[in-house]
Amino acid sequence: MALRDYPRRAAELIEQRPEVRESVTRAALHFDRNRARAYAEAPAEAWRTYAKGVKDHLLSRLADYLEAAEARLTENGVRVHWAEGPEDVHRVLGEIVRAHGVRRAVKAKSMLSEELGVNAFLEAQGVEVYETDLGEFIIQLAGEPPSHIVGPAIHKSLAEIRRLFAERLGTPPDASPEALAAAARAFLREKFLTAELGISGANFLVAETGTVVLVENEGNIRLSTSLPRVHVALVGIEKLLPRFEDLAVFLQLLARAATGQPIGTFVSLIDGPRREGETDGPEEVHVVLVDNGRTAALADLEASEVLRCIRCGACLNACPVYRQTGGHPFGFVYSGPIGEVLAPALLGPGEAYPLYHASTLCGACAEVCPVKIPIPKLLLTWRHRAAEEGLLLPMEKAMVRAYAEAVVRPRAYRLASKAMRAFPGALESERLPLVRAWTRLRSGLRPSPRPFHELWEEIKDEREG
Amino acid sequence: MSARDRVLYRVRRALTGRPEAALPAVIAPEERDPEEAFALFRTRLEAAGARVARLDSLEEARGFLAEAESGLQSAWAGAGVPEALRPRLPLAEPERARLGVSLALAGVAETGSVVLTAREGRRGQLLVPRHLVWLFAGDLFGSLLEALRRLRGGGVSALALHSGPSKSADIGQIMVKGVHGPGELWVGVLTFDSVGLEASDRSVNLEERLKGLTGRVLTTKENQTLTVVGLSKPGNTLYLALANGKKEGLPVKYVKKAVELIEAGISPQGPKELGEAVAKALGLKGPPKAGYLWAILHALGYV
């Protein structure tokens, strides 16, 4: 799916499937209101400043922390792998699948695994892959990608999920949400108990202790990382935290930003495979440290601010552009404000065009970001770079030049002002593409009968009273 | 070049000439006395849909357990649950048990969490529909930071914080409980210690945690480095290797006593003060290897 098609896909979704806009708006506003309340109850501002500082420090010494994490993980008995991109990850997974005769894998929600095309790869190896987060399971049944970082199925209404489950799991057409969840639970319980491989992402990886930290509400991540013989955690290299103690703020801030909870219902702190005296837990734990574009973003001083992101989804919920469509039209794993700045940082501005134009620069995202990523500023930076690289609509540069010429010459500006009034229908014409873009859904613009700079001549000598 | 070398090379190249950003100091959490901590703990857990009870006697605790057992046919219990608090129902594997009973390592008021250890068995914490967790009141921490300090290096494969029943709003934003993990969480906070449950159990915990320090390199307050070699077989002595190659044995009873004193409320300012307190309490003549003792307690998060 080319990112270039965002405007067309967004328009089609809004015009042809209004129920998506309704579901997404309701869910995102619900998340956002909970976030606002949860921030107000906590020292959110101090936490955000701290969290930004910790991540900035981490990124400024990332190589040292990666090596420290690797050393601690290895001491803990975890097998550490490194991956530049999807191919390396596929190779590691392929080896594990062969070594353990894996036929079935359960997956805990991981956006990174979406980046890496893990499901398609495993299926091509003959492995059955089950998404176990309820939202992920729903969209896996529907054959869709996630629409939101935290709530992957927020674009789906209850009615739609009922139809889907009736068709695929045989539930009654009027099943309650509880009954639908119970059906999913029963279906997936058997998979948890029989899968040889559990795959997760990681919310954090503590460099000091080699602890893989995972946050969730359903328990599926704990199950995925506890029941199968082998657990593989896919970890973006920016996910590290320097100190174990940093978790105290990050766990609370993440939950408050994402859903407004004081903390995720289940937090796993994983220090390695099953130890002597333990009755269960995986025999092998693998951590794959994944680059996949992150070092390129890191090398770019301005763009590297996106690497602070902890994937809470707060900016999506706060974003009025995102709320009209959900994540699908963006065509990228990450959608909404963070997607608009992650896409160019990870893929380059050419491939990401025009996602960074899908914003009114309203600033709501920056206001809620728990790690203070200046998303509007980054959007402007990418727009500027795209303009410098000539990634533009046809004629745009010529039009901007002409506009600038008029602006720096007041006489030209005033002439244009007169011309506009000489052709009063110009701004309502259907023939000029820019005007048509305005008038297709809005009535045409009507200038004031006379511009203010002419009225000024009449009132400039007016005195009060 | 391996993928490892290439990724690390690219990270280093990306950061060439970039100044190190300062690491902020850890934010000191709000202090809470035990009463405030319990009140917040209960508020948070109840808001998340859990049941919380303060249990002042063994009878009360057994009553809570009986209530949790009523109507059910089978139960599972974690290895660390004291005999007197184990379920009376026929025991079953976690896959079939309707009730799971666990002992928490700690509780966190700030987040409304109980901390569970993999040593108890993870399936029993996850596969059962109803999960009852015992928490000794003395193990309830006001803040997440204090709990994390105490829990690090616990010597187990995994810890987990449970802060309510399993839930999801992925179906049309309607909250559903018991999606994958337990749909009910019951937390019994034990304020009594007359049956000797607490002392025996906590010494087990301390031993496990000392074992967990094996291999760790520690620094004393005087900047002497030492490596934890491990606990002697009977568990009486913790062996330490010093930088000069010498081996030292630290009696575990010193550590236990120091922990007891600190939990009873003393707050020593340095190794000397700690050593003196321990020596006095145990009736020792000389200071008990106070520098090493301090380093161990620091690693355990007590000082």
Next chain:
Amino acid sequence: MRVALFATCLVDQFFAQAGVATVRLLRSLGVEVDFPRGQTCCGQPAFNAGHWDEARRMARHTMGVFEGYDYVVLPSGSCGSMLRVHYPELFVGRGADYRRAVSLAERTFELSQFLVRVLGVEKLGDGLTGRRFAYHHGCHALRELGVEEEPELLLQNAGAELVPWEADRECCGFGGVFSVKMPVVSVAMADRKLDTLPRQAEPEALVSTDAGCLLHLAGRMKRRGDALPVRHLAEVLWEARSGAS
């Protein structure tokens, strides 16, 4: 106090009466207002679209026009934030231009903020007694300039009632060039604003300090067959002062 009015191109062309109201309002408070003839457009559309060289040309022009005034007042939050926030950013590391940009930024105020924070005026008069409005907070006014209480205070202190509006702080979807680059999304955002407007409270008009938002919302309302008028804040504030309506 030498105060220059920067009408901004949108007010100049589409809300000319708001310019007149601004002048009369400031004069009624004893402020001497000048309208430097060289002013045109602040260059924000070019800046937001990434054309920073052109934006700098336009910014230099505007900085020249307003040299020497104690204050520059705009009946606009968006253009105000262009001058206050983005001009300095555009000239970072560019010596004299940067200093001029910072100097202009410090002297620049959105109208309601100028009245409350600089002049210390919180009550303009009683001219709005018994009248009801819906107030739209433009995003740049709200989040970049921190204009939040000022317009509400001035309207309410003059007797106006502001109807409670769930989405009053949400973006209307205008976004300058965004409104024509992504028109369907832009209009869907406007619809969300308009659909949440409490019509049963019967506001007489939708008011904002930003002409761009008003043009977009008015254009959409008209297309939807909705007759609710839009008014620029400056005009309503002048009515608060003068009692005229």
